[in-house]
Amino acid sequence: MKVVKFGGSSVASAGQIDKITKIIVSDASRRVIVVSAPGKRFSEDVKVTDLLIQLGESVRIGVDNEKAYQQILDRFEGIIRDLGLDQKVLEQVVKKINDSIFRIKQQDPSGLDALKSCGEDGSALIVSAYLNHEGYATSYVNPKEAGILVQDQPGGALVLDESFDHLYQLRKREEILVIPGFFGFTKEEKLVTFSRGGSDITGSIVAAGLKAELYENFTDVDSVYCVNPMLVDNPRQLTSLTYREMRELSYAGFSVFHDEALIPAFKQKIPVCIKNTNNPSAPGTMIVADLPEREHHVVGIASDNGFLNLYVSKYLMNREIGFGRRLLQILEDEEVSFEHAPSGIDDMSVIIREHQLPKQKEEIVIQRIKDELQVDMVLIEREMAMIMLVGEGMNQTVGIASSATSAFHKAGVNIEMINQGSSEVSMMFGVKTEGLAAAVQSLYRTFFD
Amino acid sequence: MKVVKFGGSSVASAGQIDKITKIIVSDASRRVIVVSAPGKRFSEDVKVTDLLIQLGESVRIGVDNEKAYQQILDRFEGIIRDLGLDQKVLEQVVKKINDSIFRIKQQDPSGLDALKSCGEDGSALIVSAYLNHEGYATSYVNPKEAGILVQDQPGGALVLDESFDHLYQLRKREEILVIPGFFGFTKEEKLVTFSRGGSDITGSIVAAGLKAELYENFTDVDSVYCVNPMLVDNPRQLTSLTYREMRELSYAGFSVFHDEALIPAFKQKIPVCIKNTNNPSAPGTMIVADLPEREHHVVGIASDNGFLNLYVSKYLMNREIGFGRRLLQILEDEEVSFEHAPSGIDDMSVIIREHQLPKQKEEIVIQRIKDELQVDMVLIEREMAMIMLVGEGMNQTVGIASSATSAFHKAGVNIEMINQGSSEVSMMFGVKTEGLAAAVQSLYRTFFD
Structure with a gap:
């Protein structure tokens, strides 16, 4: 079985969600899906997570931020409407947002993390509803139900080892499973987010726990480039990399992957493939534990x-x-x-x-x-x-x-x-x-x- | 006035001591002399300080080491005899060695340092006696009399700031002064040695305290080489260096100078000149606070x-x-x-x-x-x-x-x-x-x- 993660641009609109649905169902082994919050549709667009953070900070200091609130609702409403989904999906998403705002107002210390997580959670609810709507048996699985346990370090959670055994139980399920990325729960059932970009961490944890044959990470580029394409035109694409190389590259400005995302997959030696939602037939970049020695040492x-x-x-x-x-x-x-x-x-x-x-x-x-x-x-x-x-x-x-x-x-x-x-x-x-x-x-x- | 320091090879034999006497008296501003212990006369020779350390270690563990004791006495006796000096000089030297051995046997914790310092002390007694013998008014000045105060860290003493004021008082003296290098005294009058090669430290401290116009350091090379001459044949000689350059060079294997020796001179901006006892007319290497910018940056x-x-x-x-x-x-x-x-x-x-x-x-x-x-x-x-x-x-x-x-x-x-x-x-x-x-x-x- 494969664990597949879709980044923010892959769930940014109804059109993108339709694309990923086709990708998922084109391969029966794509059984567990991890999603990010809706990202940018065009370069000046604002990511839903950024809007949620703005909103949360305003509420925390006692200021209403009707504009951010409305923008967030508009994003979800537009996606749900364009996909032809039931209004009940929107109600579920809105209820979680409103509950989180209420908790922040009540000075609940985990309220902000709960609000920040609503982007991924909304994506997961929508994607699972759409797969069902298209005739594929699918369940939304909350990280609490999946058993993703973390240390209580808001905004920088570290996963607890027992999570992996919990996740392995999901192999028994027969339908497609959709899990929101970016957060887990403490043993005291408090929601805690990973550091920014943490959907990659969830994907890697889930792939490790399920002992997946492959962890596919869909983004909006055909592959990993050997250098920042903002600095060099049409740089060379990388067909393969080792885990260690990817980790070092991620550390200093390689934005394809989150710094620590690969560690759980690395420990289980799960191969990782970076692919493009907008060009799924391109081979992508494979990231593996070991590679035969290459002539060219700087990758x-x-x-x-x-x-x-x-x-x-x-x-x-x-x-x-x-x-x-x-x-x-x-x-x-x-x-x-x-x-x-x-x-x-x-x-x-x-x-x-x-x-x-x-x-x-x-x-x-x-x-x-x-x-x-x-x-x-x-x-x-x-x-x-x-x-x-x-x-x-x-x-x-x-x-x-x-x-x-x-x-x-x-x-x-x-x-x-x-x-x-x-x-x-x-x-x-x-x-x-x-x-x-x-x-x-x-x-x-x-x-x- | 100039402070002049002579290294171990410059006081290794009567012939060498005769040479340095000529060097001292050829320039009336060479008023304060710092000397090392007698060093090697030929490559298989043993330095007096090494013999003293061997002897001290033996005595400390309760073993007599007649051989080392006799070798030390032979070295001093030979020098004194060849210089035509009075037997009383030898008696002074031997008394200090015997007193130190007695203190080690008595478990006096400063006994070992006292014995280690007998090489420099003997050199200073001999050089001052010989200068007098040649008709130049000269005094032996013990570091205690000179006021060289240090922290109590045997084998790695650090000088106390008040030493510099004490040393400045030596400017009033009119005769040539000869000070043994390598040791100072704590405020409790305990003798403590500097780290190995510490005569350079004494020389630099004395030059700083006396605010000398120049600190001359006589060794057995014409100048500082730009690289270890054991690794490169006839390497380029350096005519000038900054303090910082010399300090960095000393750190990694440049044996001309002791690692920290320059610091006191550096702080007082005293220029330092490295010269050769065996070729005193060669210009040597000047070490100064600042140099005009050079074209060639690696020195x-x-x-x-x-x-x-x-x-x-x-x-x-x-x-x-x-x-x-x-x-x-x-x-x-x-x-x-x-x-x-x-x-x-x-x-x-x-x-x-x-x-x-x-x-x-x-x-x-x-x-x-x-x-x-x-x-x-x-x-x-x-x-x-x-x-x-x-x-x-x-x-x-x-x-x-x-x-x-x-x-x-x-x-x-x-x-x-x-x-x-x-x-x-x-x-x-x-x-x-x-x-x-x-x-x-x-x-x-x-x-x-």
């Missing part, structure tokens, strides 16, 4: 901006046992998570995502570093970008670092940071944001042209 | 082996706030100091000097990492070497990383680790020890040929 170039460098220097730093640990402790106390910490003899840099260190937190952190570590200098350099080269076996191949650094040289972009030596599948470079596009383009020419 | 290649990589991987490591800090905490608890800690998404490497992690400690550390951090994998890779490119302004120069990595490529040596982004004066590469020489030679051809 992808990931890139992302929005990083900063917290730089600290102090004479005799390397004589001071515990210096690095105490610096990281200050960040941990202030709940700042860091990415990397390259160090010299008398200095240390900490690379942090900019949103982790807002202005007021920056002041506290800098003051604590000055007071507690008695450093000679501490400064923050913003507008940093990271570029990551990814490929199995890459770091054991003589000459990759040389080709990569000469690509930066040709682009006239200075390398501010190189972080290599831990991961065997990637090599990371830091540059100033202004040099990002030129560097990525030059790397593409070096490794793919 | 030196330092290299050292004896490192290991402690590699840890765990899925979702980057979601776990505090992971890196807790890993470093375990090392700190076990008193293992680390050099660098490059990290990936789900993995982290910690580069450690091999002697920091002996076998039994390795087992404890690995067990704690497994138990407390529940990692998926932890392993240790030994026989790693580090290569460091050093030069002011280097990291802001497009193309250096590219030239460097292509030098590794040409040598067929894989780069295991690159650590760049913290220091502005250096770029560090990790390789397997077997590739070290080839890589350094190729880098030399790239940047200096």
Whole structure:
């Protein structure tokens, strides 16, 4: 059996839902379906989840937001009407939204997560109703019924291992099952969402639990590209990747897949296929545990901006046992998570995502570093970008670092940071944001042209 | 006034001491002299300090070591006899050695440090006696009299700031002063040695305290080479360097200077000149606070082996706030100091000097990492070497990383680790020890040929 996940653009309109229905029923092994919330129909459109978040934030601070509420209802109403479904489906969707708003007003701490989840939940109700309407026996299965149990960490839930056994029970069901993505429940039955883009996590968890032969992830691209297509025209498509490569690529700006989505599938060695709802006959990109060794070791170039460098220097730093640990402790106390910490003899840099260190937190952190570590200098350099080269076996191949650094040289972009030596599948470079596009383009020419 | 320091080979024999006496008296501003213990006269010779350490360790465990004791006395006796000095000088030297041995036998915890310091102390007694004998008014000044106060950290003393004011008082003295290097005293008058090679530290402290116009450091080479001459034949000599460059070079295998020796001189912006006792007319290498910008940004290649990589991987490591800090905490608890800690998404490497992690400690550390951090994998890779490119302004120069990595490529040596982004004066590469020489030679051809 196959577990199939459809992303936001695949359920954005009645036309798209009709397409995915044809995809589902064209293969009898496509038995368990996971859906996202309705996404964008055109580039200026707003995702239903974004509207739900806007609405929830307004309600939480006591402001009515009739406009967002109405936009959400209009989206669902339009889809249901165009699919020719019964009004009762709309009533179910609206009831869940209204119940969640009521809970937020009652100061119920899980109200916001419940409202955020209404996009996926609505999609699942609609898709299952439409499959039944088309004559295919189908059930909507709520994550609570499916047994998707998570830790209580709103907006960043981690799945509990026992979920997988619960999910395996779904194999007994004979009809098509449709499960909303993006959320699970704690043992105390509290609804908790995954981090943003978490429908991919649900899909991967469900595929792992059911021990699916294949997990198909339908999006709006034919395959995964080897580089961000916003930076390079018509980049090469990837026919196959390993899990590790995909995970490293997802980390730095590869938006096809959510950062941690693959872990559950990875652990069960379920193959994953990325396919296009709008072109289902294209072969897509297969992501698997192992691949035969390839001649070409760099398979992808990931890139992302929005990083900063917290730089600290102090004479005799390397004589001071515990210096690095105490610096990281200050960040941990202030709940700042860091990415990397390259160090010299008398200095240390900490690379942090900019949103982790807002202005007021920056002041506290800098003051604590000055007071507690008695450093000679501490400064923050913003507008940093990271570029990551990814490929199995890459770091054991003589000459990759040389080709990569000469690509930066040709682009006239200075390398501010190189972080290599831990991961065997990637090599990371830091540059100033202004040099990002030129560097990525030059790397593409070096490794793919 | 100038402070002049003579290394071990410059006081290894009567002939050498005669040479340095001529050097001292040839310039009236050479007023304060710091000396090391007698070093090697030929390559198989044993340094007096090594003999003293052997002797001390034997005595401490209750074993007589007549051989080492006699060798030490023979060295001093030979020098004193060949210089034609009075037997009383020998008696002074022997008395200090015997007193120290007695203190070790009495379980006096500072006895070992006292014995270790007898090499420098003997040199200072002999050099001052010989200068007087040659007709130049000279005094031996003990570090206690000079006011060199240190923290109580045997074998790794750190100087206390008030020492500099005490030393400044020595400017009032009119005769030549000879101070033994390598040790100071705590406020409780306990003798404590600096780390090995610590005569350079004494020289630098004395130059800083006296606000000398120049600190001359006499060794047995004409100048500092840009690369280890064991690896490259007749390498280029450096006429000038900045403090920061010298400090980074010293860190990784540049044995001319002791790692932290320059800090006190650096803080006072005292220029330092490295000269050759055996060729005092050669200009030597000047080390200064600032230099005009040079066209050639890489000034030196330092290299050292004896490192290991402690590699840890765990899925979702980057979601776990505090992971890196807790890993470093375990090392700190076990008193293992680390050099660098490059990290990936789900993995982290910690580069450690091999002697920091002996076998039994390795087992404890690995067990704690497994138990407390529940990692998926932890392993240790030994026989790693580090290569460091050093030069002011280097990291802001497009193309250096590219030239460097292509030098590794040409040598067929894989780069295991690159650590760049913290220091502005250096770029560090990790390789397997077997590739070290080839890589350094190729880098030399790239940047200096």
